[in-house]
Amino acid sequence: MNKPTFIAYIDEAGDEGFGKLKARPGASGQSAWFLLGACIVRAENDLLLPKWRDEILSSFHGSKMRDLHFRNLKHDQKVVACQILSGKKIGVCVVASNKITIAEHQKREIFKKPQHLYNYMVRFLLERVTSACAEAAKKSGSNSCALKIVFSRRGGTNYQTMKEYLALIRDGKEKIFSNYKIDWSVLDIDSIEVENHSKRAGLQVADVITSAMFCALEPNAYGNFEPRYANILQGKYIKSKGRLLNFGVTLIPPLGRNPICDERRKFLLQLK
Template identity: 55%
Template sequence: MVQSFVAYIDESGDEGFGKLRQEGKTGQSRWLSLGSAIVSAENDRFVPSWRNEIMELFPKKQNRDLHFRYLNHDQRVAACSVLAAKPVGICVVASNKETLIDSPKFEIFKRKQHLYNYLVRFLLERITDACAKAAARDGDSAKLSIVFSRRSGTDYQSMREYLCLMRDGKEVLRPVRSINWNVLDPDNIRVENHSIRAGLQIADIFTSATSSALDPNEFGHIEPRYALTLRNRYIRRNKRILDCGLTLIPAIGRCPLSNEQLAFIEEINKK
């Protein structure tokens, strides 16, 4: 038997390196995060009702499009609290852009969409692995459909070609992990508008909640409460969230983190 899953994917932050945000100043994000909301095909039909349940908490909001950045702190906590009780998985890959500036590959990552595609690969490696293992527990195989939130300036055809290149084993440098191509067919990828797909709005909450715990705001502060509220929804590998439900690039031992960021990682990764 085949178990079907859907992963809705959104991002938080930007790819730019021109002027990274510093304390007391505005600028481009210091992190780029790509995240997903993963549901079984059976539960996918309930996703709009989850979004509506959240919006019913904010009766004064005229715009019924759920978007993390338009919610205040209390509304964000409330939204995460609702989703923490739903049968949905979270997977986020977060790149510390500052570490790329002195990298030998910096000129590559400066090119349009290269960092984004790089994170897509990491994300899909983890999602396909999690879906395969979830289905295998019942003796089944898994199939995954992907829905990306439409992103201005992104060439999704180029991204599909990149995925096919990996599928066909034509990468110059082979990754440590790989996307499970028995689970994902690049043809099962769609791109839709955030405003019309509740699943993309849920993915936005998950990705932005995680980014808030890692990417300091213009005052130099992070806010881990949103992600910690959702802690039990992050997918795990060997009972650990780190490098599965939450992956840092570079890995934690090489990623410069503040004491606040380290405390968040330690807390969310508790067994």
């Protein structure tokens, strides 16, 4: 049996900074939440991603859009985009940082360093994605697999620095504890790629799934949350031993210590 190969396309939603968080919905400032999300596919389905992206775009009657940007879509278009993806063979993993807790943390100066939060969240995301791929390979009868990572290029991010941080973890030099570990038998740091959003349909799909969860956590200009998009996709979130929270959807800090409103807490607890 050939060793299965997986591809994970990674995008972000919100911004990394927390020096001037929005004082209220609609005000100027940085987002309260920063998310990283991965769209995971098997290699044999990777070639289908452009077709799936085009299926979404063609459903927007009269639209001339060539690229899929969630933020540019109307509500009804966002709904149908998630509905179409909910029927495709993808896995979804999202890590979400509530930056209000960082701004109040005694070690906040550490996270003010350039790219520190981004790299930290990449670690959390890859711990879960590599674990899910290894488990999926075992279920299909293989003792090994390979994972290829493709990041959506974002301004101000030094991807070489990110790779060096991952190497630090691989070599056992990271001192921050985590409940999960990156499975290095699955991931080769040197194989990580960075590409423009418009060049890869997988990155556009990753934009949809990450932004869908962002809308459920970050209040809009009117102070409302929109969990519908993420709810449509909830059958796609990866799980560990049947558990979705802290795996397919991971909050930092965890839900039990995350100061969020009852509305969002109820939404997260009903994810299955």
